[in-house]
Amino acid sequence: MAQALGEDLVPPSELQDDSSSLGSDSELSGPGPYRQADRYGFIGGSSAELGPGHPPADLIRQREMKWVEMTSHWEKTMSRRYKKVKIQCRKGIPSALRARCWPLLCGAQVCQKNNPGTYQELAMAPGDPQWMETIGRDLHRQFPLHEMFVSPQGHGQQGLLQVLKAYTLYRPEQGYCQAQGPVAAVLLMHLPPEEAFWCLVQICEVYLPGYYGPHMVRGWVGG
Numbered sequence: 001m002a003q004a005l006g007e008d009l010v011p012p013s014e015l016q017d018d019s020s021s022l023g024s025d026s027e028l029s030g031p032g033p034y035r036q037a038d039r040y041g042f043i044g045g046s047s048a049e050l051g052p053g054h055p056p057a058d059l060i061r062q063r064e065m066k067w068v069e070m071t072s073h074w075e076k077t078m079s080r081r082y083k084k085v086k087i088q089c090r091k092g093i094p095s096a097l098r099a100r101c102w103p104l105l106c107g108a109q110v111c112q113k114n115n116p117g118t119y120q121e122l123a124m125a126p127g128d129p130q131w132m133e134t135i136g137r138d139l140h141r142q143f144p145l146h147e148m149f150v151s152p153q154g155h156g157q158q159g160l161l162q163v164l165k166a167y168t169l170y171r172p173e174q175g176y177c178q179a180q181g182p183v184a185a186v187l188l189m190h191l192p193p194e195e196a197f198w199c200l201v202q203i204c205e206v207y208l209p210g211y212y213g214p215h216m217v218r219g220w221v222g223g
Contacts, residue, residue, distance in 0.1 A: 037147045064094045098190045108198035119194040122166035131168040131176045142185040159193045166197050177212035
């Protein structure tokens with residue numbers, strides 16, 4: 001059932017260091033707009049709580065309460081109120097509840113429950129040197145102006161490294177694709193690494209099966 005819901009919801013050489021695009025150190029660490037992060041964690045973003053195009057606060061609260069009620073009895077909700085879930089998804093999931101809703105909607109919570117300890121084993125295991133080198137070169141490219149990913153030693157980049165490495169060990173025949181990085185990074189903005197990993201698994205294997213792979217590299221080179 002989660003797959004059916006997803007089908008409706010889902011509408012996808014040497015690398016040079018492009019960190020210069022971030023601006024100087026003084027721009028990032030000194031006074032000014034680059035130092036302040038907005039409510040989504042992006043440095044230099046709008047600090048306004050609600051801007052043009054955002055729904056009013058009372059409407060957001062109403063949507064939050066609906067999601068709280070639906071997720072509190074998830075199996076019953078999916079069996080009896082499936083159409084309502086689809087409607088609410090299309091209206092948008094409030095940011096405050098994405099960590100609660102995403103694993104339920106994509107089936108990651110079930111995968112995690114059925115595979116206890118799997119992520120911990122993968123996270124602790126050494127990665128394939130080939131993939132570790134490639135992943136390491138890409139880390140700074142993932143949302144470099146988000147507070148989680150600014151520092152190479154920060155928990156964001158390290159968590160991203162672990163999640164992407166874990167997937168290469170979980171599916172060694174598929175390995176790593178550069179396009180997985182932004183997806184995993186967004187998941188980590190809302191979820192702990194283990195939950196982000198299982199959401200990534202579902203995205204790669206249920207929602208976009210076969211999408212991430214060597215053919216994508218050929219597509220980029222050719223186009």
